[in-house]
Amino acid sequence: MTLKKARKYLLFSLLICSFLLANSTAFAQEEHAESESFDAGKMIMEHILDSHEWHVFTFGHFHGTVPLPVILYSPTNGLAIFMSSKFHHGEETYAGYKYEEGKIESLDGNVFYDISITKNVVAMLFSMALMCWVLISVANTYKRSPNTAPKGVQSLLEPIIIFVKDEIAKPSIGEERYQRFLPFLLTVFFFIWLNNMLGLVPIIPGGANLTGNIAVTMVLAMFTFVITTFSTNKGYWVHIFNTPGVPWWLKFPIPIMPLVEFMTVFTRPSVLLIRLFANITAGHIIALVFVSMIFIFGEINIFLGYGVGVFSVLFNVAMTFLELLVGFIQAYVFTLLSALYFGMAKVEEHH
Numbered sequence: 646m647t648l649k650k651a652r653k654y655l656l657f658s659l660l661i662c663s664f665l666l667a668n669s670t671a672f673a674q675e676e677h678a679e680s681e682s683f684d685a686g687k688m689i690m691e692h693i694l695d696s697h698e699w700h701v702f703t704f705g706h707f708h709g710t711v712p713l714p715v716i717l718y719s720p721t722n723g724l725a726i727f728m729s730s731k732f733h734h735g736e737e738t739y740a741g742y743k744y745e746e747g748k749i750e751s752l753d754g755n756v757f758y759d760i761s762i763t764k765n766v767v768a769m770l771f772s773m774a775l776m777c778w779v780l781i782s783v784a785n786t787y788k789r790s791p792n793t794a795p796k797g798v799q800s801l802l803e804p805i806i807i808f809v810k811d812e813i814a815k816p817s818i819g820e821e822r823y824q825r826f827l828p829f830l831l832t833v834f835f836f837i838w839l840n841n842m843l844g845l846v847p848i849i850p851g852g853a854n855l856t857g858n859i860a861v862t863m864v865l866a867m868f869t870f871v872i873t874t875f876s877t878n879k880g881y882w883v884h885i886f887n888t889p890g891v892p893w894w895l896k897f898p899i900p901i902m903p904l905v906e907f908m909t910v911f912t913r914p915s916v917l918l919i920r921l922f923a924n925i926t927a928g929h930i931i932a933l934v935f936v937s938m939i940f941i942f943g944e945i946n947i948f949l950g951y952g953v954g955v956f957s958v959l960f961n962v963a964m965t966f967l968e969l970l971v972g973f974i975q976a977y978v979f980t981l982l983s984a985l986y987f988g989m990a991k992v993e994e995h996h
Contacts, residue, residue, distance in 0.1 A: 683944055685937035693854045693929050695765045696747055697729040701849070710734070711849060713767065717742060717749065719757035729761075765861070768853035772839050780835070809834055809980060817984035826987050829872060833865060834980040841925060841972030845965060856975070857926035859918065866918035869983040874910075877990045885910070913986055917979055924975055928968045935960050 691700070699711035712730035717740075719725070725740045732744035741752050751757050783799050795803045814823040814830055843851040855861055885906040887896065896902055935957045943950025 683937070683940040685934070685941060688937060689930060689933045691747065692933055693857060693926055694747055695763045695854075695858060697732075697744065697749065697761055697763055698734075699764050699767070699849055699852075713764065714762040715749065716760045716762065717757050718760065719751065719755050721753075721755045722757070764853050765855050765858055768840065768843060768850055768855045769861070771850040772836065772843060772855070776832075776835055776839060805834075806831060813977075813981050813984050817981065818988040822987075822991065823984075826872070826876075826984065829868070830980050830984055833868070833983065834976050837865070837921065837979055838973060838976035841975060842969070844925065844929070845968055845972070854926065854929055856921060857929060859922045862918040862922040865921070865979070866914040869917060869986060870911075870914040872983075873913075873986045873990045876987060881990055913982075917982055921975055921979055924971060928964070928971060932961050932964050932968075935964075 697713055697715055699713065701709040701711065710730075712728040715725070715727055715729050715731075717725045722741055725742070727740060729744070731737070731739040732742075735744045735746075738752060742749050742757075743752060744750075749759055749761075779798060779802070783802055786795075786799055794800075809831055810823070810827060814827050817823075818826055837856055840853075840855045844854055844856065846852060886900075886903045888902050888906055891902050939950055939954045939957050942953040
């Protein structure tokens with residue numbers, strides 16, 4: 646296929662997408678004409694937040710969703726296990742609970758614990774299973790034939806593993822200590838990168854905003870914090886509470902510098918969790934905002950919806966390519982900063 650023909654096919658595909666989006670705008674305009682207008686904020690929040698069901702599509706009053714297991718425990722009512730389809734998208738109550746705006750609430754107001762298998766949990770389990778299957782298969786291939794040239798998935802992963810080892814772990818931690826931290830660095834890199842990529846896939850099991858969930862990024866940052874804290878030595882704490890080269894009046898009688906240095910112990914992992922959460926969530930929100938513009942302008946005028954639809958599709962295509970790059974960069978930055986923290990955790994004493 647020549648470059649000229651490829652451009653024609655690409656332009657035709659974009660026009661088809663804009664036509665479908667504009668038609669969905671017209672449909673939405675008819676549906677909301679007698680009830681309420683399109684709520685962009687609600688739609689965006691429904692897509693980026695966790696959910697007890699996996700929404701696939703909506704056609705009129707029909708919602709195509711994949712129900713997920715709901716597991717609730719209440720000291721009063723005991724354990725309740727059922728599928729989220731029992732709520733009928735929030736229209737009905739079940740077992741003393743109701744589902745409203747993505748959250749389960751108790752009808753009698755009793756305290757309960759929600760340990761359900763949500764959309765993010767399914768996405769996380771899938772990515773973990775996929776990682777284990779791929780990486781263990783590659784490791785077994787190396788064991789069977791260590792002197793054979795890599796091929797297939799092995800040839801794809803080997804440069805990435807070498808990149809993490811030679812460009813992140815060794816320079817940041819040092820030749821003598823990097824190997825003990827390499828398994829964690831490789832795990833966190835592939836976990837973040839894989840889930841960033843899956844978040845861009847609009848079909849199951851993709852589409853979940855896992856790395857844009859602050860609870861997930863907080864747990865990853867806590868792992869870095871715990872490993873850093875328990876791999877320190879005496880020199881590390883001496884540099885925090887009695888930083889060399891700092892004037893004495895910044896240490897006594899008011900310990901300004903020791904307090905600042907001690908705060909960095911907690912601000913470093915905080916930076917990790919906020920950076921990853923904010924960047925991934927922002928990318929999803931920007932894409933959804935431009936999709937929402939089609940419906941917003943379509944409610945004003947159907948032809949305006951057509952025009953905005955073309956612009957929105959073009960922008961989202963560009964955003965998708967940008968998100969592919971951002972997904973890799975965020976995995977790299979998280980891994981690099983973690984490696985730097987591990988390297989700074991052991992301070993060599995100079996005589």
